[in-house]
Amino acid sequence: MIAIQDTYPFDVAHCFGCGALNEHGHQIKTVLDGMLTVTEFTPLPYHIAVPGFMYGGLIASLIDCHSTGSAAIYKMVADGKEIGSEEAPRFVTAHLEVDFRKPTPLGPVRLVGTLIEIKGRKVVVDTDFSAGESVTATGSAVLVEMPESMVGEGPTSAR
Amino acid sequence: MIAIQDTYPFDVAHCFGCGALNEHGHQIKTVLDGMLTVTEFTPLPYHIAVPGFMYGGLIASLIDCHSTGSAAIYKMVADGKEIGSEEAPRFVTAHLEVDFRKPTPLGPVRLVGTLIEIKGRKVVVDTDFSAGESVTATGSAVLVEMPESMVGEGPTSAR
Numbered sequence: 407m408i409a410i411q412d413t414y415p416f417d418v419a420h421c422f423g424c425g426a427l428n429e430h431g432h433q434i435k436t437v438l439d440g441m442l443t444v445t446e447f448t449p450l451p452y453h454i455a456v457p458g459f460m461y462g463g464l465i466a467s468l469i470d471c472h473s474t475g476s477a478a479i480y481k482m483v484a485d486g487k488e489i490g491s492e493e494a495p496r497f498v499t500a501h502l503e504v505d506f507r508k509p510t511p512l513g514p515v516r517l518v519g520t521l522i523e524i525k526g527r528k529v530v531v532d533t534d535f536s537a538g539e540s541v542t543a544t545g546s547a548v549l550v551e552m553p554e555s556m557v558g559e560g561p562t563s564a565r
Numbered sequence: 566m567i568a569i570q571d572t573y574p575f576d577v578a579h580c581f582g583c584g585a586l587n588e589h590g591h592q593i594k595t596v597l598d599g600m601l602t603v604t605e606f607t608p609l610p611y612h613i614a615v616p617g618f619m620y621g622g623l624i625a626s627l628i629d630c631h632s633t634g635s636a637a638i639y640k641m642v643a644d645g646k647e648i649g650s651e652e653a654p655r656f657v658t659a660h661l662e663v664d665f666r667k668p669t670p671l672g673p674v675r676l677v678g679t680l681i682e683i684k685g686r687k688v689v690v691d692t693d694f695s696a697g698e699s700v701t702a703t704g705s706a707v708l709v710e711m712p713e714s715m716v717g718e719g720p721t722s723a724r
Contacts, residue, residue, distance in 0.1 A: 417615070420613050420614075420615060421614050421615065422613060422614075422623065428611055428613070429611075430611040431611065450589075452581060452587055453581050454581060454587070455579075455715075456577045456655075456716065457576075461581040461626075462582075462657065462658050463581065463626025463629045464626070466625040467620075467623070470621050470625055496615075498614070498621065498668075499621050499663075499665050500664070501662070502621075502625055502661075502662070502663045503662045503663075504625075504660070504661045505660050506657065506658050506660070506661070509712075509714070555668070556668050
């Protein structure tokens with residue numbers, strides 16, 4: 407199973423959350439499973455809100471990057487393309503919502519995405535965020551294909 | 566000006582985003598300015614989405630922790646207490662929304678919070694997230710006072 411993030415073009419593969427080329431980052435990997443998208447992640451010991459529980463900002467971050475990856479997957483599926491057959495399209499988040507339903511114990515988590523809508527350059531993805539058998543957070547994200555202005559030349563980029 | 570995070574009780578001051586005791590974390594500091602709350606933050610070079618632009622997950626994380634700090638500030642103000650006069654109440658996020666309005670250049674950012682509602686254990690805070698003169702993202706968060714079940718004994722805590 408090929409993770410979508412491993413097929414991002416090299417010049418847009420530096421995201422702290424999901425870029426395979428960001429050596430300091432989380433490097434999450436998202437795969438297609440039937441019509442769902444799946445990301446698994448294990449936090450570090452210091453990724454805490456209070457001792458024993460995962461930091462909410464990380465939960466939001468994981469849902470965010472899982473959603474951009476899911477959007478790329480669903481766009482390829484909608485276009486009849488196999489994951490890994492070519493470089494993936496890159497999406498950015500326009501709107502993110504997270505409901506923190508119960509505290510998330512610090513440990514491995516699993517994100518499962520569902521396609522809600524795909525229309526032109528816009529994709530909507532919902533996410534169930536689970537620790538063990540328990541869904542501790544849910545997310546909804548609106549993703550759009552990355553504008554050309556973000557690629558290659560950042561405003562403060564040294565490139 | 567005393568940052569609210571420097572007045573959190575020691576047993577709940579480990580948050581990766583805002584805990585003064587998390588040596589690996591962001592350790593953000595939020596202060597009251599009139600009736601607004603203000604957090605300033607400078608990202609690290611690898612906190613990127615693509616080269617030159619800040620990672621959206623960090624934007625969401627900063628808004629999240631800025632909002633929990635703001636909720637503690639507004640609760641103390643509502644209770645007629647001066648910031649720093651006693652340990653601050655600790656809030657957790659129930660619901661977080663972020664609108665990413667334009668790409669955020671990598672560099673210093675400023676978050677300004679506004680109290681929308683305070684009622685019992687619940688506080689609603691809106692945030693303007695700016696890079697330079699430009700508001701690049703806006704956030705809205707619903708915070709609630711931390712439940713006793715999260716304090717002292719995490720389900721996987723080694724304490």
